[in-house]
Amino acid sequence: MSGLGPGSAVRLVAVGLLHRFTDDQGELFLVARRRKDAHLGGQLELPGGRVEAGETPESALIRELSEELGLSFDDKVPMTPVTFSFHRYSDRTVLLLFFAVPYRASMGQPQALASDSIAWISRAELIASPMPDGNRPLVAALAAGWPAPPSTK
Numbered sequence: 151m152s153g154l155g156p157g158s159a160v161r162l163v164a165v166g167l168l169h170r171f172t173d174d175q176g177e178l179f180l181v182a183r184r185r186k187d188a189h190l191g192g193q194l195e196l197p198g199g200r201v202e203a204g205e206t207p208e209s210a211l212i213r214e215l216s217e218e219l220g221l222s223f224d225d226k227v228p229m230t231p232v233t234f235s236f237h238r239y240s241d242r243t244v245l246l247l248f249f250a251v252p253y254r255a256s257m258g259q260p261q262a263l264a265s266d267s268i269a270w271i272s273r274a275e276l277i278a279s280p281m282p283d284g285n286r287p288l289v290a291a292l293a294a295g296w297p298a299p300p301s302t303k
Contacts (some may be wrong), residue, residue, distance in 0.1 A: 160236075161244045165198035167232055167288065170253040170270070172285070173230035180274050182218070194279050195265075196248075196288075203241075203303035207247045218264040221257040228252060231290045237284035248288045249281075 168180040181194045199214040201207050208229050215221045229249040236245050253260075262268045271279070277293050 159235065159243075162201040162207070163198060163246045164207040164214065165196050165246050165248045165249045165288075166200055166211050166215055166229075168253050169197055169215055169250060175259075175270075175272070177273055178270040180219075180260060180268060180270055181276065181279070181287075182262060183267045185264075185266055192266075194281050196281075196285070198246075208249070211249055211251070215251070219260040219268070220263050221260060223245060223257065232296060233287045235284045235287045239284070242263050244284055246284050246288075248291075263265070 169177065171177050180197065182197055184193050184195050186192050194256070197215055197218045198211055199218070200212040205213070210228065211229065212223050216223070229251050232250050233249040234245065234247050260268055271294055277289055281289065
């Protein structure tokens with residue numbers, strides 16, 4: 151296996167699988183459409199971003215969800231690691247850390263502050279949606295049933 155090469159750096163990225171369960175629509179996940187002028191512009195993605203120096207992946211994800219969606223986190227937010235992905239795009243190499251984050255009304259109403267649009271979609275829609283190649287392990291985990299939807303009993 152070849153290395154990354156001189157001067158290559160791996161970008162550590164924390165990604166949130168923000169999810170909620172509603173009585174009328176069932177399990178939903180929040181996705182954003184990347185701005186057309188951004189890396190992988192126009193594609194659907196999950197919210198998140200680069201882990202900056204001095205941040206943990208979890209604190210970076212809280213910062214990114216606040217910056218990208220306007221959400222606030224007053225209390226401890228449970229974040230469950232789902233999977234990870236190491237991927238080489240033509241212009242960058244990333245290590246994506248995916249976390250399941252249950253949405254709570256106390257976080258506020260999500261807004262598309264850093265994307266063209268956002269939407270709550272079903273698991274089936276998320277699995278079927280074209281997304282960046284780095285998301286393949288997450289799509290596989292979702293297709294395998296992770297995270298399990300909450301019991302309605």
